[in-house]
Amino acid sequence: MEKRKLIHLLLALTLTIFGGVSVKDVKAQQSNVSKWPKGVTYEIFIQSFADSNGDGIGDIKGATAKLDYLQNLGVEAVWLMPINPSPSYHKYDVTDYYGIHLDYGTMDDFKQFISEAHKRNIKVVIDMVLNHSSSEHPWFKEALADENSPYREYYVWTHKNDPQAQREGKTTGADSYNTQHWHKVDGSDYLYYGYFYGGMPDLNYDSPKLREEVFKIGQFWFSEVGVDGFRLDAARHIYPDERATDNHNWWIYFLSEMKKANKDVYLVGEVWAPAEIVGPYLKGLPALFNFDMGFAITKAVNEEDAGDLVANHKKIREYYQNINPDYVDATFLTNHDQNRIMSEVNGDMNKAKMAAALLLTLPGSPYLYYGEEIGMRGKKPDELIREPFLWDVKAKDKIRTTWMQPRYSTDESVPPLAVQMKDKNSIYNHYKSLLQLRNKSQALTYGELVPLELNTKGLSAFERASEKQSLLVLHNLSKDPISVKLPQQLSGYKKVYFKNKAAKLNKGTVSIPAYSTVVLEK
DSSP: OHHHHHHHHHHHHHHHHTTOOOHHHHHHHHTOOOOTTSSOEEEEOHHHHOOSSSSSSOOHHHHHHTHHHHHHHTOOEEEEOOOSOOSSSSOOSOSOTTOOOTTTOOHHHHHHHHHHHHHTTOEEEEEEOOSBOOTTSHHHHHHHHOTTOTTGGGBOEEETTBTTOBOTTOSSBGGGSOGGGEEEOTTSSEEEEOSSOTTSOBBOTTOHHHHHHHHHHHHIIIIIIOOOEEEETTGGGSSOGGGHHHHHHHHHHHHHHHTTTOTTOEEEEOOOSOHHHHGGGGGTOSEEEOHHHHHHHHHHHHHTOOTTHHHHHHHHHHHHHHHOTTOEEEOBSOOTTSOOHHHHTTTOHHHHHHHHHHHHHSSSOOEEETTGGGTOOOOSSGGGGSOOOOOSOTTTOSSOOOSSOOSSSOTTTSOOHHHHHTOTTSHHHHHHHHHHHHHTOHHHHHOEEEEEOOOOTTEEEEEEEOSSOEEEEEEEOSSSOEEEEOOGGGTTOOEEEEESSOOEEETTEEEEOTTEEEEEEO
């Protein structure tokens, strides 16, 4: 007995020295059945997350200090919005693909972040912006200054007197590119192509030299830095829409090259489009964001009616599985480009909680946007959906960023994390309980989806079944209690596996309070 205590004491001491991970946290993760990329990923905007040095700007050391928080929440990976040097606050216009923005720290800081994340079984995915560079990138500045520069072919050009001129090294004419995306060069007869705006000139993927440069960049971050994956920005716009097949093939090529650096490479792509356009990308991008599901969940909770949410989700999943049986369905509510979910439900806490419950019980590999778990609010313009995370009441919050004045997520509108942790009914504890539920459930992590129609308005009902577990998930999306008699085919569900309010199961009848969830197990 004393020997066993000594072993536990030594283990605790070792974990305290190497990374500050408690025995309790290790046991919790060991009991999880989920394994990333099927686990939950947390999106972080470093600029707004946590400030370690008091300059008002979030940094990598600040994020490192909050890894224990993320582990305790139940997160198994983080996605960092761009961390490369950039002239903008959002950093989606890169000036150095091999560096870390000075405000965020150093490469050594980032390698330490990866090391500490991995100690906690948290993977690290970084935003990789390969569609375009910044107009301040040395490549573009040199190409702009000298038409004979070797970097000229890294970008897309046309002559102002010849709008049909062919792109260098390209077989399709420049008319494939909408004229509104061409930008004038002062003192020159040439225009350059920038799909998003003039400060983001598109890279020319018809250039073999550019393609090789991009492979070097990717392999550097995998082999020398040690990241686990990339989130690929604007993945649909490598080539124009008329060259969709070239887009699909490029990502297949990119994936094969990245596997040379990391055989377990994870690539998740941003292809914001209907399923029939998204589907073909799955051969090169095994994970893609499911924008349709986020919109459908928001609609369902706002209307208090699931409608065809579950049936459509199953239909889209089957379509994608036919293209790539191993695809990863990156589900989410909203992200850094969209109004926050709390604002989308007009500040209704019940509906925000229901949206989280749907996301974390339906199939997929969910992404959470930082601050979503504490009910942060925000509406466009973009800066206002990327406001500082509220860690503690303002007088005590030494790590809160101050680079901007928030309009939506303030101390008056959002209780900070430290306050919510002490409130068992807070949205933070709601998220945490759902993450724990999902992480420990075979069916919720890996199970197939069976939509159910129980003819009860306001009720979303579906089964999640794996080889080891079968669950019946019931969400009451409405403001009124629901009582439903389970049909004969569901009579085997006799055990309450999870509930977040006082739901009851009595002789095959389930009573579900307003805005609540109950999960039954066979």
